[in-house]
Amino acid sequence: MKLATKLLMLPLLAVSVVSLSVSAQQAPKPEQLIKWRQSAFQVVAWNNSRIKTNLDGQYNKEDVVKAANTIAAIANGGLGSLFAAGTETGKGWHETNVKPALFAAGSKEGDYSAAFAKEATELAHLAATADQARVKEQFGKLGRTCKACHDDYKAKD
Amino acid sequence: MKLATKLLMLPLLAVSVVSLSVSAQQAPKPEQLIKWRQSAFQVVAWNNSRIKTNLDGQYNKEDVVKAANTIAAIANGGLGSLFAAGTETGKGWHETNVKPALFAAGSKEGDYSAAFAKEATELAHLAATADQARVKEQFGKLGRTCKACHDDYKAKD
Numbered sequence: 001m002k003l004a005t006k007l008l009m010l011p012l013l014a015v016s017v018v019s020l021s022v023s024a025q026q027a028p029k030p031e032q033l034i035k036w037r038q039s040a041f042q043v044v045a046w047n048n049s050r051i052k053t054n055l056d057g058q059y060n061k062e063d064v065v066k067a068a069n070t071i072a073a074i075a076n077g078g079l080g081s082l083f084a085a086g087t088e089t090g091k092g093w094h095e096t097n098v099k100p101a102l103f104a105a106g107s108k109e110g111d112y113s114a115a116f117a118k119e120a121t122e123l124a125h126l127a128a129t130a131d132q133a134r135v136k137e138q139f140g141k142l143g144r145t146c147k148a149c150h151d152d153y154k155a156k157d
Numbered sequence: 158m159k160l161a162t163k164l165l166m167l168p169l170l171a172v173s174v175v176s177l178s179v180s181a182q183q184a185p186k187p188e189q190l191i192k193w194r195q196s197a198f199q200v201v202a203w204n205n206s207r208i209k210t211n212l213d214g215q216y217n218k219e220d221v222v223k224a225a226n227t228i229a230a231i232a233n234g235g236l237g238s239l240f241a242a243g244t245e246t247g248k249g250w251h252e253t254n255v256k257p258a259l260f261a262a263g264s265k266e267g268d269y270s271a272a273f274a275k276e277a278t279e280l281a282h283l284a285a286t287a288d289q290a291r292v293k294e295q296f297g298k299l300g301r302t303c304k305a306c307h308d309d310y311k312a313k314d
Contacts, residue, residue: 028206036203042196043231046239049185066234073230074200077223082203093250 030084035092037082040074044146047071051139059132068120068127068135071142075120080113102153112149119145187241192249194239197231201303204228208296216289225277225284225292228299232277237270259310269306276302 028036047067054064088103090096102109119142126138185193204224211221245260247253259266276299283295 036199039196039199039203042193043200046193046196047234050235063235070230070234073227077204077227078207078220 030086030090031092033082033084033087033092034090034096037079037087038092038094038096040077040079040082044071044074048143048146051135055132055136055139061127064135065124065127068124072117072120072124075113075117080110083109097155099153099155107153109149109153112145112152115145116142116149187243187247188249190239190241190244190249191247191253194236194244195249195251195253197234197236197239201228201231205300205303208292212289212293212296218284221292222281222284225281229274229277229281232270232274237267240266254312256310256312264310266306266310269302269309272302273299273306 047070050067051064054060054067083098083102085103087096088098088100101107119138123135123138123142126134204227207224208221211217211224240255240259242260244253245255245257258264276295280292280295280299283291
């Protein structure tokens with residue numbers, strides 16, 4: 001290779017190295033992703049608990065709307081990125097309890113995730129517009145999407 | 158008190174006891190509330206990190222919208238209930254690092270919380286409607302509401 005050609009390539013190489021360096025810096029570590037997904041599901045659990053308390057006792061529509069909106073935002077918020085390759089095992093707040101099958105070929109995780117998002121969006125809509133009975137029915141539907149995925153892909157605590 | 162009056166009061170008493178029992182059963186323990194609030198702020202951190210990655214690198218509007226919506230839902234979702242009396246100390250995922258001043262008379266927690274919700278709502282609005290420069294500016298505003306509260310009420314890690 002001629003020297004002139006080598007010199008011409010130097011800036012390209014420099015750009016590549018910088019890009020790689022930025023990507024490496026920005027990509028969160030697997031343990032961080034696991035901690036974030038464990039946190040996201042705890043926030044879902046918190047808001048499930050709030051809705052259940054409202055349905056079982058004094059119904060406060062404003063509280064149910066807030067809780068349903070939070071679940072819907074998380075369900076539609078890109079949870080899949082927290083299950084990136086490299087997070088099959090590892091410790092966030094605790095050792096992950098995701099089963100290997102979630103990461104395997106033929107995993108139905110995408111379908112479950114889409115069902116979760118769909119029913120959570122509908123729950124947020126009904127919380128704001130419908131009565132307690134309709135919210136209760138939809139809350140049951142949402143819970144079944146959680147259970148379906150847990151049955152297949154979440155190891156027992 | 159006449160026997161008839163006493164008998165009339167029995168159902169009222171029974172209702173009260175049942176209500177108390179349900180409330181006691183439903184009220185989450187302080188450690189649970191602390192775990193939930195630590196999780197909620199981790200989800201905010203996750204989504205802050207996503208927005209920062211987008212602003213520093215390749216800007217993906219859809220990803221920023223999802224992240225901003227999630228932060229806005231949490232900021233407007235009733236975080237205050239996770240700082241209930243009894244949660245001044247204790248362990249969720251880890252020992253709480255909230256300073257006692259947050260729970261004391263004269264606490265500005267309510268003001269900080271309202272500012273966080275306001276700027277997060279605006280960020281979600283701009284993420285969907287405005288360009289990257291406006292989102293970046295608003296993201297800075299949101300970050301300053303985080304810092305203001307942390308400076309006063311979050312102990313160093």
